[in-house]
Amino acid sequence: MAHEVITSIQNPLVKRLNQLLDRKGREEQGRFLVEGAHLVEEALKSGAEVMTILYDNDRDMDPACRRAMANHPGDVHVVAASAAVLGKLSETKSPQGIVAEVTKIATDWADWVDKKMSADEDLLLLFLDEIQDPGNLGTILRTAEAASVDGVVLGKGSVDVYNGKVVRATMGALFRLPVFTGALPETAAQWRRNGGRLLVSSLQKDSIAYDEADYTKRTAIVIGNEGRGVCEDLMRQADQYVHIPIYGQAESLNAAVAAGIFVYEAQRKRKDQLR
Known part of the structure; x- marks a missing residue:
């Protein structure tokens, strides 16, 4: 032809x-x-x-x-x-x-989450607070899709999800995973009003280790900006602070690595509950 x-x-x-x-x-x-x-x-x-x-x-x-x-x-x-x-x-x-x-893939957050809530689904979401590095965002989306995360909400001020490097790093996951962009503090407040829990990645003194947290039912895990972490507006809404222990000399983990650890631990806990 x-x-x-x-x-x-x-x-x-x-x-x-x-x-x-x-x-x-x-x-x-x-x-x-x-x-x-x-x-x-x-x-x-x-x-x-x-x-x-x-x-x-x-x-x-x-x-x-x-x-x-x-x-x-x-x-x-x-x-x-x-x-x-x-x-x-x-x-x-x-x-x-x-x-x-x-x-561009047009899916409305309000309609999507209302339908999921009406179906009484136990959702696992990722909220990403101003992720700046395209490689990090693409890797997070690829990992989230592999771990069967239900959806990702990308906060305002983040790198464009349709940036070429982001798209390439997703390896096609972008076409299979619902990804939304919006103001995270407002989205988190709506999420909690509808019975969702917010687990915020933070080293606050009352933070618990990632493998001690409860990820069952409606849970959103918040991953912060590579430099400053999670913003104060989201910190104030946390139902629980969670962290990944550092056993070596590194100060912190890469945002994409941290997101991967959280979502796979969440799915492990959720599968164990079904046994």
């Missing part, structure tokens, strides 16, 4: 897609870019709204992406592009030969 061919970086489509490499462009267009065969395949298989795919005309399209596109419910504009065009749309040193334009 012949596809449109674009070889110039001055092409209007290329210029528009290039704007998606910046947060402002993503916010204005409501779309983002994913790069690489694995992520494009995951976007297609997840049912995400994939608008455009550009692949390297000299390499042809990855077979797995071609199969996933054949099963995708929507119409996808497919373009065979030159290496120069793909380089213009890439944030990596070595462009991976395929890029997709995807519509």
Whole structure:
């Protein structure tokens, strides 16, 4: 099947897609870019709204992406592009030969949580307070999805979840895990009014070790900013402070590592309760 061919970086489509490499462009267009065969395949298989795919005309399209596109419910504009065009749309040193334009995933927090609460589900959530490092956020989302966390709320002031490095670090988890952005203090207050508990990662003197905490029923674990930790507004709402003991000389753990330890311990406790 012949596809449109674009070889110039001055092409209007290329210029528009290039704007998606910046947060402002993503916010204005409501779309983002994913790069690489694995992520494009995951976007297609997840049912995400994939608008455009550009692949390297000299390499042809990855077979797995071609199969996933054949099963995708929507119409996808497919373009065979030159290496120069793909380089213009890439944030990596070595462009991976395929890029997709995807519509941002729109899920309303209030509607989502109301439905979950109405179904009386025992949710496990992560609240992330101003996570700044794209690699940290992507790794946290990947780990959360692997641990079957129900959803993640990303506080205002955090790195953009559609930042290219974040998207690549999720390894496709972004397409399977509900992720919301909002003002965390207000979200936490709503959560607690609906019977949810808030476990805040902190070294306060009354903090308990992560493996002593109760993660059953409706529980949200709060992970703080890499530098300052959890903000005061969230600290005041904590039902329990929890921490991960440090046995060596390090002052603290990386935020993504800490989140992984918490969510896997939470799932271990929740599984033990079902036995």
